Amino acid sequence: QSALTQPASVSGSPGQSITISCTGTMRDVGGYDHVSWYQQHPGKAPKLLIFEVYDRPSGVSNRFSGSKSGNTASLTISGLQAEDEADYYCCSYASTNTRVFGSGTKVTVL
C-alpha cells in the first residue's frame, strides 16, 4: 500500500494550464477506473474535484478535468486562478478493496 507518486510541486501563472500526474501500478491506478482527485486548502478538509477518472461533481468548475493512461492518472487545471493555490491529492481504488492516496502536490499560482 505505497502512496501513489505525485510531483511535490507545480506552479503556473494566472490563466495558464497545469497538469498534475499521479502514478501507480496495475494493482491500483492501472487496474481500475476508480481514480479521484481532491483539493485541500490549508486548515480545511479536502474537497472532491474528480471521480471515476473523468467525472466532476455538480458545482465543481469545468476548469478541472481528469484523464488516465496506463498506470498514470492526470488532473489538468485550465485558466489557473489565485484561488486554485492549494494541495491536490489523487486517490485510487486498489485490489483487496482498499484505497490509496497520492503523495500530494502543492500548486502555486505565480
Add this chain to the structure above:
Amino acid sequence: EVQLVESGGDLVQPGRSLRLSCAASGFTFEGYAMHWVRQAPGKGLEWISSINENSGSLDYADSVKGRFTISRDNAKKSLYLQMNSLRAEDTAFYYCAKDKAWAIDIWGQGTLVTVSS
C-alpha cells in the same frame, strides 16, 4: 445540509486506546459506505479504513490492521473507529468521510488525535 461531525480526539499515551465517533446528518446514512482517512500534521492524506452499508465488509490499511476497528450504527447515523495500541505515528487529524462512486464526496472537519507520553 449534508454534514459529518467527528468527536473523540484527544491526547493519549502510547499503548492506550481511544474511540472516535462521527455523527452524520442530511443524507441517507444507511445507503452509503463510509471511510476514515487521516492526515498527520503537515503531511499527506492516508486512507485507513472503510465499512460498507450493512457492516458486512470491513477493510483496513496495513498500518492499522489488527489495532483499529471500524463500525457503524445505522439507527444512530453514526460511524466509529476504535483505536487500540496507539503509537506516536498515529498522531493525526482523523476525518470521517462518505463514499460516492468509489470516491469520497463528503468530509468531516476532522478530529485531532495526539499520541505522546
